[in-house]
Amino acid sequence: MIANYGYKDGSGDYFIAIDTDKCNGCKDCVVACPYHVLGVGPDENDPLSDEEVAFVTELERKKIKYTCAPCKPMKDRPPLPCMAACKQDAISHSW
Amino acid sequence: MITMGIDLGAKYIKVVILKDNKIISKTKVLAGFEVEKSAKEVVDKALKEAGIKRDDLGKVVSTGAGEKLAPFYDETKSIVGCDSLGAVYLHPNTRSVIDVGAEEGRGMRCDNTGKILDFEVNEKCAAGAGAFTEAMSRALEVKLEDLGALSLKATEEIPMNAQCTVFAESEVVTMVHNKISKANMAKAVHDAMASRITSMVRKIGFDKDVVLVGGVANNIGFVDSLNNDLGLKVVVPEDPEYVGALGAALAAAGWKGGK
Amino acid sequence: MEQETEFWRWTESRWTNPNLNWKGKVITSGVDVGSVSSQAVILADGELYSYSNMRTGSDSPDSAMKAINWAMEETGLTLDDLTYTVGTGYGRVNVPFSQRAITEIACHARGANFIYGPTVRTVLDMGGQDCKAIHCDERGKVTNFLMNDKCAAGTGRGMEVFADLLGISINDVGDLSLQVEKEPQPVSSTCVVYAKSEATGLLREGWPKNKVLAAYCSAMAHRIMTLLERIGVEKDFAITGGIAKNKGVVIRLEKEVGMPIMKTDYDTQIAGALGAALFAKALVDKGRK
Numbered sequence: 001m002i003a004n005y006g007y008k009d010g011s012g013d014y015f016i017a018i019d020t021d022k023c024n025g026c027k028d029c030v031v032a033c034p035y036h037v038l039g040v041g042p043d044e045n046d047p048l049s050d051e052e053v054a055f056v057t058e059l060e061r062k063k064i065k066y067t068c069a070p071c072k073p074m075k076d077r078p079p080l081p082c083m084a085a086c087k088q089d090a091i092s093h094s095w
Numbered sequence: 096m097i098t099m100g101i102d103l104g105a106k107y108i109k110v111v112i113l114k115d116n117k118i119i120s121k122t123k124v125l126a127g128f129e130v131e132k133s134a135k136e137v138v139d140k141a142l143k144e145a146g147i148k149r150d151d152l153g154k155v156v157s158t159g160a161g162e163k164l165a166p167f168y169d170e171t172k173s174i175v176g177c178d179s180l181g182a183v184y185l186h187p188n189t190r191s192v193i194d195v196g197a198e199e200g201r202g203m204r205c206d207n208t209g210k211i212l213d214f215e216v217n218e219k220c221a222a223g224a225g226a227f228t229e230a231m232s233r234a235l236e237v238k239l240e241d242l243g244a245l246s247l248k249a250t251e252e253i254p255m256n257a258q259c260t261v262f263a264e265s266e267v268v269t270m271v272h273n274k275i276s277k278a279n280m281a282k283a284v285h286d287a288m289a290s291r292i293t294s295m296v297r298k299i300g301f302d303k304d305v306v307l308v309g310g311v312a313n314n315i316g317f318v319d320s321l322n323n324d325l326g327l328k329v330v331v332p333e334d335p336e337y338v339g340a341l342g343a344a345l346a347a348a349g350w351k352g353g354k
Numbered sequence: 355m356e357q358e359t360e361f362w363r364w365t366e367s368r369w370t371n372p373n374l375n376w377k378g379k380v381i382t383s384g385v386d387v388g389s390v391s392s393q394a395v396i397l398a399d400g401e402l403y404s405y406s407n408m409r410t411g412s413d414s415p416d417s418a419m420k421a422i423n424w425a426m427e428e429t430g431l432t433l434d435d436l437t438y439t440v441g442t443g444y445g446r447v448n449v450p451f452s453q454r455a456i457t458e459i460a461c462h463a464r465g466a467n468f469i470y471g472p473t474v475r476t477v478l479d480m481g482g483q484d485c486k487a488i489h490c491d492e493r494g495k496v497t498n499f500l501m502n503d504k505c506a507a508g509t510g511r512g513m514e515v516f517a518d519l520l521g522i523s524i525n526d527v528g529d530l531s532l533q534v535e536k537e538p539q540p541v542s543s544t545c546v547v548y549a550k551s552e553a554t555g556l557l558r559e560g561w562p563k564n565k566v567l568a569a570y571c572s573a574m575a576h577r578i579m580t581l582l583e584r585i586g587v588e589k590d591f592a593i594t595g596g597i598a599k600n601k602g603v604v605i606r607l608e609k610e611v612g613m614p615i616m617k618t619d620y621d622t623q624i625a626g627a628l629g630a631a632l633f634a635k636a637l638v639d640k641g642r643k
Contacts, residue, residue, distance in 0.1 A: 001496055001497055001498065001499070002497070002499075002585070003498075003499060004498070004499060004500035004501075004584060005500075005501075006500075006504075007502045007504035007505055008502055008577075008580070008581060009220045009222075009259070009504060009505035009507070010218075010219035010220040010221075010505070010507065010543065010544035010545035010548065011218060011219045011220040011223075013584070015500060015584065044456070044457045044460070045457050045459045045460045045496050045499065046495065046496065047454075047456045047457075047460055047633055047637075048633075048636060048637075048640070061503075061504070062256075062257075062258040062259075062503065062504035063258050063291075063504075065294075066290065066291055066295075067294070069295065069297055069298040070294070070297045070298065072298060073298060073299070073300065074213050074215065074298060074299050074300075075213065075300075094584075128554075128555055198548065219543065219544060219545055219548070220505070220544075220545050221545050221546075221547035221548060226547050226548070258504050258505075259504055259505045259506050259546075260506075260545075260547045261506035261511055261512065261546045261547065262483065262506055262511070265511075272412070
């Protein structure tokens with residue numbers, strides 16, 4: 001499953017996509033994210049499955065444009081910590 | 096030389112007239128639905144206040160969302176450029192400027208001549224602009240000009256979940272039902288707005304001194320929340336809503352800082 | 355004090371399958387407590403038995419109780435007859451008589467699969483405070499989704515703001531917006547706050563209300579299309595939720611998507627609660643194995 005967490009508002013599209021088929025629930029991204037945007041737990045959109053996967057925490061889903069902003073400076077943007085940490089290549093950002 | 100700066104913002108149109116780089120008149124008027132008519136009216140008023148005629152003007156620069164709707168102008172200049180120029184003129188140590196207007200929030204970094212190094216704009220979403228506090232003041236049934244002082248009386252920090260102005264209106268109604276004091280709600284409104292502005296500023300990075308301009312800078316509650324969030328004290332010039340128009344008039348005069 | 359008219363109210367409804375006797379069957383139920391409306395669906399051995407659809411009240415537990423009681427009205431059913439109940443929607447964790455909470459995303463896909471059949475691949479749910487675009491397989495399992503509940507644009511709430519501004523009942527918005535000779539330019543602002551001032555300007559210019567509504571409905575259709583593009587639109591395409599009843603948006607969206615929207619006699623607002631009831635049935639079956 002591709003889970004797109006985030007939103008679109010008048011100013012643009014802000015989505016973090018997690019490929020739950022690739023995700024192995026290792027929590028490396030949870031540790032890497034400096035702002036506690038990510039979590040790992042049962043896949044709440046696949047209630048009959050027992051596997052744990054990464055997700056964007058409920059609290060952050062409506063404000064990732066703001067929360068993720070410090071990781072996306074205008075100049076000399078380094079790789080995003082969450083994406084760099086994911087060995088499965090399961091995380092992507094839309095902006 | 097006499098120059099004029101016109102800033103056609105989303106809500107107010109502001110005009111500043113400079114004579115040898117000294118302010119000789121400052122005027123504003125509500126833009127309303129007939130922007131061109133309002134612009135003509137405020138320009139006439141400014142000329143009258145300065146005691147000069149249109150022919151006395153050396154150069155006129157227009158800026159803001161409606162820059163092309165000014166009754167006359169020689170040049171247009173971006174609002175971020177005008178903001179930083181105006182801020183450096185008023186406060187020479189300015190290196191970062193935050194402008195929160197009625198429909199847009201902007202953050203910029205500049206050098207000692209007011210030249211823009213980097214900027215970020217929060218636009219097309221009311222949650223990051225003055226329209227948010229305005230809607231909240233209506234929902235709270237508190238006058239916009241009283242909202243700031245009210246929030247300074249807050250006793251508790253209450254988080255606001257809604258990130259959209261329309262949803263925040265409903266959230267405020269729920270808070271009223273839950274008997275949360277208006278002061279605490281006003282603070283929640285300003286904290287929410289400040290956190291959005293802060294992250295925009297963090298994205299470009301900021302150096303001391305940070306100057307806050309635009310109409311929302313008059314809101315002491317918002318300023319307080321922003322200071323807490325940024326962990327510093329922003330400088331708010333007198334009449335912060337005129338800084339863009341001032342910068343436009345300075346640009347017209349070819350002013351480059353360092354005075 | 356002046357009495358304010360609420361133009362956003364839509365019609366509440368309930369239904370019972372007259373050809374079904376629930377006695378001796380496994381009764382499962384799903385309750386969808388949304389921000390604006392709440393629904394309860396009752397299944398007898400996995401078959402649709404009854405449902406209710408009403409406006410959400412002041413708190414979730416109360417709304418859930420009211421919805422289930424209305425669905426059980428005159429059926430002889432009581433809460434004790436419910437073997438398993440799943441809660442879903444915004445207030446899903448606050449359904450007092452439920453055994454489990456499941457997201458609206460999973461429930462809508464499952465519910466749409468029941469309503470429209472296994473060929474459904476794309477489900478758009480336009481709710482009161484959110485908009486969900488879901489891609490699912492032939493069993494109704496989610497394969498790709500996005501949910502926009504941060505911004506009021508493209509949600510029922512955004513439409514209500516417009517209905518209120520124009521003094522038109524939400525039920526009439528769709529039909530009125532279609533009564534234009536030529537399609538006007540869509541409202542350019544996405545943000546509901548700015549779109550509202552844009553509309554005020556258009557009214558001042560002398561635009562009739564239906565033309566303003568047309569401009570807003572087409573802006574909404576366009577916005578929803580851009581959300582759908584993110585997950586990819588694949589046929590068959592179905593719409594659930596409240597705005598599905600707004601022909602002004604649906605007809606325009608159909609044009610943008612370029613494929614027909616599936617038709618149904620079911621009340622599309624029950625899709626979430628129906629999916630929840632189906633999960634309840636699946637969980638009962640799973641437990642028995």
